Amino acid sequence: GEDVEQSLFLSVREGDSSVINCTYTDSSSTYLYWYKQEPGAGLQLLTYIFSNMDMKQDQRLTVLLNKKDKHLSLRIADTQTGDSAIYFCAESTSFQKLVFGTGTRLLVSP
Amino acid sequence: ETGVTQTPRHLVMGMTNKKSLKCEQHLGHNAMYWYKQSAKKPLELMFVYNFKEQTENNSVPSRFSPECPNSSHLFLHLHTLQPEDSALYLCASSQDRGKLNGYTFGSGTRLTVV
Numbered sequence: 001g002e003d004v005e006q007s008l009f010l011s012v013r014e015g016d017s018s019v020i021n022c023t024y025t026d027s028s029s030t031y032l033y034w035y036k037q038e039p040g041a042g043l044q045l046l047t048y049i050f051s052n053m054d055m056k057q058d059q060r061l062t063v064l065l066n067k068k069d070k071h072l073s074l075r076i077a078d079t080q081t082g083d084s085a086i087y088f089c090a091e092s093t094s095f096q097k098l099v100f101g102t103g104t105r106l107l108v109s110p
Numbered sequence: 111e112t113g114v115t116q117t118p119r120h121l122v123m124g125m126t127n128k129k130s131l132k133c134e135q136h137l138g139h140n141a142m143y144w145y146k147q148s149a150k151k152p153l154e155l156m157f158v159y160n161f162k163e164q165t166e167n168n169s170v171p172s173r174f175s176p177e178c179p180n181s182s183h184l185f186l187h188l189h190t191l192q193p194e195d196s197a198l199y200l201c202a203s204s205q206d207r208g209k210l211n212g213y214t215f216g217s218g219t220r221l222t223v224v
Binding site for chain 2: 031033035040041042043044045048088090097098100101102103
């Protein structure tokens with residue numbers, strides 16, 4: 001079945017880099033996504049990567065995709081306190097729906 | 111605002127009450143979704159509507175009843191809920207199942223059942 005797994009919690013200091021990891025199971029996924037959820041809000045699409053790409057960079061965000069290992073990561077450079085949130089990865093499956101991970105809570109301390 | 115509006119933002123209801131959650135989008139999307147987000151649990155997909163037709167019901171109890179009168183509006187009718195139904199209910203919409211641009215989410219309705 002479809003399954004997307006993430007570690008539950010990550011704590012970093014302001015100015016450091018954060019790396020949030022995700023593993024997925026559907027090898028036919030064509031798009032993989034990263035969403036951010038701030039307290040009291042819905043999920044906001046941060047970035048996505050097409051499955052034939054290895055890397056995508058967008059300002060402070062770098063997405064790495066290892067399709068062989070079905071591993072996706074999101075690196076946030078120069079992490080700020082405003083980056084504190086829950087980050088969800090999601091895959092677009094062969095059944096044409098998005099399957100979300102459990103979410104990783106990122107805590108950035110000053 | 112993301113383009114998907116949910117009302118109310120907060121709702122407290124008794125177990126015998128009947129209430130409805132509303133979701134509205136004017137993004138021109140053709141698919142709409144209800145998700146349940148509970149503490150320490152993954153996002154649970156409840157219902158999917160595509161061009162007003164329900165295409166997925168993930169074994170949701172009948173005390174949750176969705177309604178999609180048109181592609182822009184989605185409701186979730188609630189009756190005789192249980193305390194364990196307390197959660198954040200998120201609505202989302204997408205174009206063409208969201209493959210390219212993902213889903214656009216509303217801010218959610220925080221539901222408390224007492």
